[in-house]
Amino acid sequence: AQSVSQHNHHVILSEAASLELGCNYSYGGTVNLFWYVQYPGQHLQLLLKYFSGDPLVKGIKGFEAEFIKSKFSFNLRKPSVQWSDTAEYFCAVNARMDSSYKLIFGSGTRLLVRP
Amino acid sequence: GAVVSQHPSRVICKSGTSVKIECRSLDFQATTMFWYRQFPKQSLMLMATSNEGSKATYEQGVEKDKFLINHASLTLSTLTVTSAHPEDSSFYICSAFSLSGYTFGSGTRLTVV
Numbered sequence: 001a002q003s004v005s006q007h008n009h010h011v012i013l014s015e016a017a018s019l020e021l022g023c024n025y026s027y028g029g030t031v032n033l034f035w036y037v038q039y040p041g042q043h044l045q046l047l048l049k050y051f052s053g054d055p056l057v058k059g060i061k062g063f064e065a066e067f068i069k070s071k072f073s074f075n076l077r078k079p080s081v082q083w084s085d086t087a088e089y090f091c092a093v094n095a096r097m098d099s100s101y102k103l104i105f106g107s108g109t110r111l112l113v114r115p
Numbered sequence: 116g117a118v119v120s121q122h123p124s125r126v127i128c129k130s131g132t133s134v135k136i137e138c139r140s141l142d143f144q145a146t147t148m149f150w151y152r153q154f155p156k157q158s159l160m161l162m163a164t165s166n167e168g169s170k171a172t173y174e175q176g177v178e179k180d181k182f183l184i185n186h187a188s189l190t191l192s193t194l195t196v197t198s199a200h201p202e203d204s205s206f207y208i209c210s211a212f213s214l215s216g217y218t219f220g221s222g223t224r225l226t227v228v
Contacts, residue, residue, distance in 0.1 A: 034217070043208070043221040044159075090158060094217070100172065103149065103210065103217055105159045 004093050006106035013081050014114050021076040021109050023091030032094040033074040034103070035065055039087045047089075050074065061085070083115045117143050117213040121220025128199055128227055136194045136223045138209030144189035145211035150182075153206040153222075165192040199227040 005024045013019060025031065035047040048059025055067040065076045074091060091106040118141040128134050138148055146167045151159040163184055164172040171184035181203075183195040192211075196203055204227045209220040 044219045046216065049216060098172070100147075100164060101212075102161060102164065104161060105151075107158045110156075 004091055004104050004106040006089075006091050006109050008109045009107065010110050010112070012112045012114065015083055016080045017113075019076070019078040019081045019085070019111070021089055021091075021111075023074045023076065023106055025072050025074070025091075025093045025095075027093055027095040027097075029096060033065075033067060034092040034094070035059065035063070035074075035076050036090045036092060036105075037087045038090065038108075044090070047076070081111075081113050083113050086111060086113045117211070117215040117218040119209065119211050119218045119220045121209050121223055123223060124221060125224045126226070128225070130200055130227055131198055133195055133197045134199055134225060136196075136207055136209075136225075138192045138194070138211070138220050140190045140211045140213070140218075143211075143213045145192075145213065146189060147212055148186060148192040149210040149212075149217075150184065150192075150194050151208045151210065153208060155206075159208060162194075167192075196225065199225070201227045203227050 003026050007022045033050040036044045037047050038044050047063050048057050050057045050067045058064045063078050065074055067074050089109045092103050094103045120139045120141055122137050148165040150162045152162050153159045161174050162177045165184045165186040167186045167189050173179050186192040206222050206224050208222045210217050
């Protein structure tokens, strides 16, 4: 079945630790990939997106993600997290399904950064 | 950048009544808008795709008669939760696609008592 998988549901890190959140998708064909962040009590914000070109994408707030087509993956990384990065992170895939494009979200990863 | 305005942000209604949620694209035209539902501590689930001037496309398992979608203009889509029940309590989010990509509304928290 077509899906977006985020394997880490909860991640706890100390400040300055490195972060990597996994995202795998199972859609064939051309896809556009996104990472969104949702801070407590706020709405979704776009961190970064991949449409084409350089598979290493840099986003806001020091985040980056790498698209590996052969692995159907789009993992999110940050070298050094801050307490303010505590939030929920969603991977999303825009793909053509049932004759139209749809944005489908992964289950999300809740990140807690301890000061 | 593209802005999507969603109203109301919070609504409490009695069981059996209907609630309408509006989603407007403020500075662009959106022929297609999307409605999502987010349960506490869970991800966004696509409910339906709203198409201007035509019927909405619903995802599997979403009741068309309960969640009525109207997309009468290029800047407005509405979601009406009919005969609401407590299990319909959730966070509803709309989204529109523009040249800037997907833009999300701030969401509507519906509580049915």
